[in-house]
Amino acid sequence: AQSVSQHNHHVILSEAASLELGCNYSYGGTVNLFWYVQYPGQHLQLLLKYFSGDPLVKGIKGFEAEFIKSKFSFNLRKPSVQWSDTAEYFCAVSLPRGSGNTGKLIFGQGTTLQVKP
């Protein structure tokens, strides 16, 4: 079965530090990739998504992610984090039509990011 792994469960950074959150998926074919963020007490919001084209994707709030097909990875990065980036981050995958896709998102376990002021 397809799965998504997020290596870091809890990350603590100081403001202005650089961030990289790992995400790997297990599926040999074409995938669509998403990063969602859940701020404390709020709903899941889309940060960015990739389905084709330039493997370096820019999202909202200064986040970007790079799709590396050979590594089955889609790592999230931000050059300089702020206290307001404290949140839980979820990597997710969806599969194209015709691959047994149900339209569902398959989520990783999430990474809690705590940014110290």
Added chain:
Amino acid sequence: DSGVTQTPKHLITATGQRVTLRCSPRSGDLSVYWYQQSLDQGLQFLIQYYNGEERAKGNILERFSAQQFPDLHSELNLSSLELGDSALYFCASSPRDIVSTDTQYFGPGTRLTVL
């Protein structure tokens, strides 16, 4: 605000009881997805509806059921509740049916506590 609304925000009930969670999708979205978020299982897909029809099932228990009404709102019914059903239940919506590049917009969730 994603435009997806869910009620109630919190629900506390006892084992063996039945509850109904409600979701209204974003205006114009025809697909509704239900997800369960628990500490041990993470975020898991439960079921999807498109324009009133069930389209896909995930890890949904037989004690759970859902439907989507003509006005496109959806309800998730959980019955014979067990302690392990305590979780955050999210609804998401998207414009089309099984278009995997579509963004799913999530509601604020309903936190269910079973005592």
